[in-house]
Amino acid sequence: MKNIFIKKNQNQSSPNSKKKVNFKEVMNMDVKTLKAKFSKNFRKLNKINTPEKKRKVVAVDMGSSMIKIVEGMYYKENLTIDKYITMKTPKDAIVDGEIKKSQELFDKLHEVIKSNGIKAKYATCTNNSTLIINREISIPKVDEDEMDTVVRYEIQQYLPINLEDYILQVMILSEEEINESKKLNIRVIAYPEKIARGYYDLLIKLNLKPYALDVNYNAINKFINCIDKNNEYEYNSEDSVAFIDMGASFIDVNIYKNGNLDFTRMIKAGGNDIDEILIERNNIEINKVESFKAKNIDLEEVFEPINIYVREVVDDWIDKIEKIIQFYKNRNMGDEVKNIIIFGGSSKLKGIEEYMTNKLGINTIRKKSISKNAFNSNSDDRPIDDFINVIGSVIRL
Template structure:
């Protein structure tokens, strides 16, 4: 999904007619065409599949992951893997705050690594992105947008003119002898999308697609066959927990599809702040310090106790999310948990979470044997989001 300001000032009318999923998979020229035409109704267009190499960015508040890869006819190939520190306060809650500084940093990285690929994708997450399931009357497809906008407005006190909507039909339900559609609505803030679009233009890149992390993980999971990799049954519910610096993303997938998602406004920065104050370690050495000195299953020295208290708070919030998910439907269960991201690497985290939650927990151990890769095949925990964003479906 990328957007471009229409010169005929008809943005609001056009935006209502866009399908989010279509935009996420659409070539830039088609996006431009859609935004430049005054159409009361937007018809879906299909473009022939073409082999396209992209540079993809996973834009986090603490680190940015970059890969260069190609997805063509169900064949995925990744050429480069790069991790850099995000300039301080350049990205806050998924929104770009320091575009020029960020563009300068990324430009240097692209040049240093000899990346000349022009098509670019971004994936991110934000508490400002709204994800809801709602019931609406069963209507024809051309009426869907109007009905969804009316219904979602009853749930959320927001101005929908500031959002782009994706609507996915999950199924049908009978309510009071009337057939209803159960739909998932994702509302993506237009200002965040424009921020990434403009950033890529500053880098002289061609904005190709904008993804959401939980959607990227979904594509990665289905492509790599992660269910069979960890001996999951096809109907199992799997919770992917991305333990980032500012947020912990809890995404639950059932039968290969996103079923539930929540964001916890905590993360590795909470631990870093304590260690910086109490240990005297430098910020540049904090990651190595945590690996050497922190062990959730180790001795109860003062630092370990403080870190464990933070992790216990995270796990308590995760447990509440899981319980809420279970309470929504008597059939909802969590069969496995996969953790990834910076804080998942704390010594003892895997077994500690499994013990606290009573659910089998694994640190993602998928290697690059699942697809073509130009490096040594080490685990790809930190690159799940960005690799998933390369996959277009």
């Protein structure tokens, strides 16, 4: 498993000065995560990936509303998680995956890390953003030394972006022959350098050693393959299964088949939509919204006015999810999504599993816990569905 952070020059006088990414080198890396690359520490990072080395990491899932932190280690296919921590994200500190208020975020993270006795020195981050581009394209089969040029040319035909502002990774998905011409089907991820640099600088300021920058759908993919693979009672991993992260600002729809990411989309909607209704219509104080939702919202109870308002919001979410699933089906020649696994804050709405199952006609399960046999954990049997992304980011393959 390889991961990319920003390649940084330790002699730079300003954190805002930029060093161009070596796209030739990047093109030949595995796309499953984004490889941590920065000059002085690069040899040390390579040592981390060797089986002989055991390193604890602190992993951070950077959400717009909540930040989840775990401390743990992945070594010789064994995963151990020692600590689970949640903290509220300072208001507007992270917007669409990008750090906007670095000092406020640093102050809060520094306090939480210190008060919880986290000792790990190596750090990973995972997040998602509408600014991260994920595309499958077809290119002519070329020699390795021509790959970067061809990919850059082709991606510019699909996306009118300045590639100097992005870190690119490419993975070959398949090879086919069309009219006696060989083609490569590839997946391209374009990760905004500005966002990656923000996380790198934050970790350095926290006196942590940046190890990896992940994207949530990759973290979930690792979670499925390393932890969730034995949960056949929930779903068959050979089928198309949608893992839906129902967050505060975004709903991430990630479809996996045969243990691999097959399709991903983000919906600009989430728990904040319900919070706004409760604050406006019921005059609920903002710091009491979560407890109010847990006690008073039931999607199966149709006669309470507040449930009617909430159902209207959830219906809009479901309509958008249904369109994504239908698009996936059409794109994949009728391939059906057989199961939906939901997790994240908004998946805790009472009755949402049954409600989505009835609306979509697809078995929907809320991921509440993980088998004790899946990995070593000092979680005291607490539900850890909020930590799926960040647990996955600890795993390095």
